[in-house]
Amino acid sequence: MSELANLTTMEVDALTDVDGGLNLTDGHARLDLSPEQAAIVARIPEMFGIASRQPFPSIETAAHRAFLRAIGQHSAPVGTGRILSCYSSTLATDIVARALPAGATVAVLHPTFDNIADLLVTRGLHLVPLSEQALLDQDWPGPPVGAIVVTHPNNPTGLVTPEGHLRSLAEHAVRHGQTLIIDASFRGQVLDAQYDSYAVLDAAGADWITIEDTGKLWPTHELKIGLLAQSERTTLPIERAFSESLLAASPVVLQLVEALALDWIDGGRDRALELVERNRAAVREAIESVGLQLADPASQISVARVVLPDDGPDSALLHQELLQRGVHVLPCAPFHWADPKSGLRFIRLSLARPFPVVQAAAATLACAYRELSVTA
The missing domain is CATH 3.90.1150.10 (Aspartate Aminotransferase, domain 1)
Structure with a gap:
């Protein structure tokens, strides 16, 4: 590389x-x-005022709820404190990379966007490829792999991990004590990818981390949010790694995301x-x-x-x-x-x-x- x-x-x-x-x-x-999006952007001064008056948690929760519902993720842990708002999905990926145990072996989908692999390698992790064909064949990696990274849908191929395949992978990860990491940055564009993956993962009892991204959907010139969600079972120091990187995402951008998510549905x-x-x-x-x-x-x-x-x-x-x-x-x-x-x-x-x-x-x-x- x-x-x-x-x-x-x-x-x-x-x-x-x-x-x-x-x-x-x-x-x-x-x-x-679009005219509808332009009308939302014109409200940004109003959003600044709301950000000064309204508690940050309520703004953040409303944005999470609107965005995740807009992309079909009704079982996401909104309002539990287990979804963190980052400036970007890349930052969220780096936070996960720092939280994983140094030297751990991680299986990463291949091909996929190179910064995923680069960030993991930079943080001292050992990578092995998981081919798209292996994913389709449900040929899952076993030990010493401690974490598995799947991009859903995949960039650049557009491959969607079918619901049954994700269930099989989650059950496999539970049997082998592996953490399942889903990069769903392009999920909002593809209806076939919008089955409720949080419900699938939780039903399997998996230890999971999911990264969502608003930046692929709307022309907001980098005014975006990367959502970093984790399961109740995760023991990785995600919050610590998050705190080393940022204080909080912008409450103005969170309001923008909420409004655009509502328009996305409409x-x-x-x-x-x-x-x-x-x-x-x-x-x-x-x-x-x-x-x-x-x-x-x-x-x-x-x-x-x-x-x-x-x-x-x-x-x-x-x-x-x-x-x-x-x-x-x-x-x-x-x-x-x-x-x-x-x-x-x-x-x-x-x-x-x-x-x-x-x-x-x-x-x-x-x-x-x-x-x-x-x-x-």
Whole structure:
């Protein structure tokens, strides 16, 4: 992993491109506000006043309740003190990494976003990959693995862990004394992922930690919350690690999350997902013109992988060519954190962008691939 630029570095380069290149790297929603969302944002001054008058716990609980209900998690431990509000899901992941025993062996889904693996390794943990096929086959890791990390839905593939598979994994973890860690950052985008996983985990008697994220849903320019939830059975020092990182999330942002979650239920989700699917179709149409295909045609999350044939340019070469043309996307080798070479035939585009941006970037990708294939 150390020999590759990590994905976040590439995302920062895109975000800070002084030439204004097309940024299809990070999975954050970089869209225009809908009229309904704009009306909510216009209330931020009012939210500041409420934050000064209303107790923080009531603001936080209301936000947790609204968001988790909006994504189907009715059994989440809202109001129990077992859900902590972080600035981001990345910070929540780092808190978990610091709370796990140093030197512990952790199984992590493969491929998945590289900062999960990076944060765990930085905190002194030993990682082993859990392939998506092993997950689908319910081939769960045993000792010495002490914790299992599953991304649900997975980024970049969009794979959803079916309810029965999560139940099987939770029961396995109970038998082997393992902690189950679920990164559900993209859950809000996918109805199939919104079965009540908290009910499944608790029914199995599992020791679990779940990370949720609001940043993938709404174009709020990093005004977001990462929720870090834990089971009653967890003995890891989560609160201690949390206290070493922050005092509290913003009560203004929590109110913003609550209001946007209510709008998400009241038509906001349908509007956003309609645009994502329109963008996915635009990418599909552009790449099919040069013989390429989507790697994950059934994916519903706001990113799309393009699979590159073995006899053509790989994603590292195509990525560099696209940078020269002012288009930022992500080569997929870093997602394959345990075997980067296995990701060389995939490249990823974010779909949470205005339609003209995605359409132009996809057309440029197709053109670049065609020209590289001719010169190869």
